[in-house]
Amino acid sequence: MLNPADGPLVSMRGITKAYPGVIANDAVSLDLQAGEIHALLGENGAGKSTLVKVLYGLLQPDTGEVLWRGEHAKLRSPSDARNLGIAMVFQHFSLFESLTVVENIALGMAVSANDSLRTRIREVSSRYGLPLDPDRDVFSLSVGERQRIEIVRCLLQEPQLLIMDEPTSVLTPQEVSELFVTLKRLASEGVGILYISHKLDEIRELCDVATILRGGKNVATALPKQESAASLAALMIGEDVQPVVRVDNPKTGDPLFALNKLDVPAKTRQSLALQDLSLVVHAGEIVGIAGVAGNGQDELLSAIAGEVPVQPDEMIWLKGESVAGWTAGQRRSFGLCAVPEERLGHAAVPSMSLAENALLTGFHRQPLQRAGLIAMSRCKRSANQIIDTFSVQCHGTGSAASSLSGGNLQKFVVGREILQSPDVLVVSQPTWGVDAGAAAAIHKALQSLVKEGAAVLLISQDLDELMAITDRIGALCAGRLSNFYSTPSIDAQQVGQLMGGKTALDGVA
């Protein structure tokens, strides 16, 4: 670390940004030293994104200023920020799948994809331990490798401040520790890092300082290495987090949902074929499917929800009926609800209001129409019920889905399906990018749903989540399913083996 007496690298002073009905940032201040890894911690809707967007020039604050090395910085656009030496790795990547690594990087920098760029990419990637082959096609890369492209793209600009928005939510434990080595290396060279995350253990391991936001205000600046995860969480949500309690179901009921040798051919070069998938989910149990993203999770959810037709008929069973030939709407009406991983554009329509998004999947199972016309008042009531039950932070049922923070929208789309009291609920990555408080609420809701006799199939990359709430667990790797095991009988390490492509564990029943 550099000498703090030099003054902070960047200093945000009294940043206030108000939207109609809500103050996203209320006089927030933050000082970040060169060579410091600084955590920005807070619940969804606490104002983290707004603050970072101000720093990256995407938003103009109502009042307050940003000082860069002690001088007033004009940040009217991201290019102003980049000219100062601020770079950002976003949670969602913007890569062209059909192009190579070097082509993607060249596009982003408006230079040509020549050998000198290849050499620079190799230099940067070997120097910071980010193995990356410039000539690989992006569609063939894992999520972790894609993130490396984004990081390398930033590092080629030789930034002095690197902003990382929830970088580990898509990585395997192995990839996370590699990333931390890189970040520590960067910090030791004097680069300031602003690290946004809600994973408290990571922050305690990695970060020097943490600024904690709650309801748009600074509530504390803490030294994470001297705090416990529980004390950080308490600062973040203002109350002690209730850890999810494992509820072991003594007995489960009848089989409600089954896949019987499901085969789905790959539709495009980028998608995977699903091969020979069989599983059964009983009433009263949560069955987990682990796996690194991109191993067929999307394809599986589409096939189960009925987005793609499946032949022949006997491959998907719901409450004793063969439903493979049914449409998505018929399956919903009969009791199968699903929550896809992608919130915007798949689970919800970004530009539509929450009331309309409640209608989107709600009309199959709820009386949201009157005399053939949409009853908007009923849709609003339904949306309000979701908002109240799952404490979704928004400006009411008229808010556009895209105006909600990721975690709040996630609570809304999961809540929307749970409140329809489905017999079978299939959820994909329900707590992806969601903070601890919201994740706990979603987990509790899933547990109470199965207590009432529903069956839940949970597709997730988050091992902690799977180990905490599932009754049985298996893994999806390259479009094939492993055997399923009772969750208490195996440990995370063994699930890791299944995720890596093993179909059966030695010595486990």
Added chain:
Amino acid sequence: MIHLQRRANPSKLMGYLAPVIALAMTLLAGFLLFALLGVPVGEAFRAYFIDPISDSYGLAELGVKAAPLIMIAAALSLGFRAGVWNIGAEGQLILGGICGGAVALYFYEVESAFVLPLMCLAGVIGGMAWAAIPALLRTTVNANEILTSLMLTYVASLLLSFLVHGPMRDPDGFNFPESRLFHDAATLPLVLPGTRLHIGAPIAIFIALAAWILLSRTLLGFALRVNGNAPRAARHTGFSQAKLVWFSLLFTGAVAGLAGLFEVAGPIGQLNPVISPGYGFTAIIVAFLGRLHPIGVIFAGLIMALSYLGGETAQITLNMPLAVTGVFQGMLLFFLLAADVLIHYRVVFGRERHYVR
């Protein structure tokens, strides 16, 4: 170097103001054009916008021109909201005219109240059949409906030309390429006696209102909007994309076919080689000028109808070429699209290293 940079928060207000701004810019550019041609600006303005609608006959003519624009644009709005780009309403209009006209000619001697409803039905079916071709190609072999529907317009136009030069030509018509004049039982009732304003005008308003209710209050309209905004979400909840494509195209085809029948059974009264001054294409501009909202389309339709009338008056009183109409419509679309681009992007001057984000 000049380039466009995406705005973080496009203004909603400007979205609604864009048509007004585009109209103002069109007027400004139009006056500049007139001034360059040596026509006094005041006179041009009078000829274009005041004279055509200064008496009841002029107002009725406005209704005659606006009716097909409004009904077709209202139907197009539904499809455009759903992401189905039917560019061939002109061809569907022509087929509606041909089929409805064929019924009129077949029952040439019959003086029955059933002739006109039968003609309307034939017009609707003709338009739908023509629109069914791109729908079939899109849903079976995924052929782009923009291209297929547009190309079919030229086929329709040549088919009409062939028919009025051949099988449907008036036997007593001295070889002019036009059909017999329809009998009274085969022409539309007038709304205002002494003018050409026919029953199609109130029907057009009715269609726009119906389209509004369909779009905003029914599950079908909701499905169309979801499909246009987030196709994956539409698939997820079980809205069939193929059905929405079929509906969008068939509905527009039906309405365009009816509009075509209204033209031949109304103001024209017979089949001739050109039964529409491009209503099917102009309706695309009307739909966007009306912000793809069936009610906005009513106002936009009146404005574009005025551009047809103004062009004619300017031709007569100021000796301007008829192309003035096309220039006016083209400029309006140009400025509207430019305004829409500027709502979503800002123009950045000067050279800078810029990145995708």
